[in-house]
Amino acid sequence: MNDFERMLRDAAGTLPAAPGAAAAERLAERAAGEGLLDVAYAPVDSPLGPLLVAATPRGLARVAYLESWSPDQVLEDLAERVSPRVVEAPERLDEQRRELEDYFTGRRTEFEFPIDWSVLRGFTRKVLRETARIHFGDVRTYADVAAGAGSPRAVRAAGNALGANPMPIVVPCHRVIRTGGALGGYTGGLERKEFLLRLEGSRL
Amino acid sequence: MSVRLPPFQALLDAHGRDVYRFCAAMVGPVEADDCYQETWIAALRAYPRLRSARNLRSWVLRIAHNKAMDAHRARSRRPIPVAAVPDGAASRPAGNSSESEVLGRLKELPPKQRTAVFCRSVLGMPYAELAVVLESSEDAARRNVHEGLKRLREEYER
Numbered sequence: 430m431n432d433f434e435r436m437l438r439d440a441a442g443t444l445p446a447a448p449g450a451a452a453a454e455r456l457a458e459r460a461a462g463e464g465l466l467d468v469a470y471a472p473v474d475s476p477l478g479p480l481l482v483a484a485t486p487r488g489l490a491r492v493a494y495l496e497s498w499s500p501d502q503v504l505e506d507l508a509e510r511v512s513p514r515v516v517e518a519p520e521r522l523d524e525q526r527r528e529l530e531d532y533f534t535g536r537r538t539e540f541e542f543p544i545d546w547s548v549l550r551g552f553t554r555k556v557l558r559e560t561a562r563i564h565f566g567d568v569r570t571y572a573d574v575a576a577g578a579g580s581p582r583a584v585r586a587a588g589n590a591l592g593a594n595p596m597p598i599v600v601p602c603h604r605v606i607r608t609g610g611a612l613g614g615y616t617g618g619l620e621r622k623e624f625l626l627r628l629e630g631s632r633l
Numbered sequence: 634m635s636v637r638l639p640p641f642q643a644l645l646d647a648h649g650r651d652v653y654r655f656c657a658a659m660v661g662p663v664e665a666d667d668c669y670q671e672t673w674i675a676a677l678r679a680y681p682r683l684r685s686a687r688n689l690r691s692w693v694l695r696i697a698h699n700k701a702m703d704a705h706r707a708r709s710r711r712p713i714p715v716a717a718v719p720d721g722a723a724s725r726p727a728g729n730s731s732e733s734e735v736l737g738r739l740k741e742l743p744p745k746q747r748t749a750v751f752c753r754s755v756l757g758m759p760y761a762e763l764a765v766v767l768e769s770s771e772d773a774a775r776r777n778v779h780e781g782l783k784r785l786r787e788e789y790e791r
Binding site: 433434436437438440441443444445446447448452453455456459460463465466468470501504505507508509512513514515516517 | 637638639640641642643645649650653654657658662665666669670673674677678680681733735736739750751754755782785786789
């Protein structure tokens, strides 16, 4: 590199370096307006640690515990399963953030924002749709959910589907426990399942 | 077989800064934001159809190069208000050239040369990558850098 190129480089150093948050927000809004924002996501704080929440234009697509998953893992998975047009757009998730906050502070017992069921397939979708019908404060067994999903003998498969729930908290897999009352497993760790059940006043 | 594309946000995070500086250098700070927006919207539109996840930086900068050319064309169609030119404004201060002056001259180069010089001298881009940006051969990319720098240097030394 000669002196002249160095001068050019120094000059470029005086250029505005970054577009800033306003430009990012404008970009996300415009992308959404033109139907190009297939998956919007945002970090959301919770008493269970940081979450990543993602939605398609049809509804919620993902809630991930960031102490269990890295953001890169979550986003790569969304890019592969839903669409590579994944963009951080906190303002697109205001509703979800607000409702989650209300839930954790005891002001809300069910979520009103839609869920995009099309991101799920087959038996997993059936099991999770069945799970979504369990109300705040109630619990069901794995066997109940398997039966509700139309396959009473597929208790283990139902357990696997619940373990792979991409929308914990909102699709309340924490409300599914073992026959006999043992908690069973939980995608985010058992202490989180206990926390959620206590929050909902379920007898443990 | 479709390719595995990274989440689009990864491109924004990795290359947003370079694209923004590129736009600012090519069209100036006032229009930089528009150039930036146009670039990323066009990239987002085309993204799912990409057949390779390689050279994503040069792919985005190629779009930015085209958007910067659009901005230049649009400007050349607009009437330019002529302000009163203060005496001596046309002559350069002797000896040192200010940073904005260097960038101003870069903007005056033909489109391929100014993109080539910026990508090479400021971003340190290899010629193979630059060839993707310019949709040219590596040799042509090299020539554009060489010609652009030569021209800038000649004007500077004049």
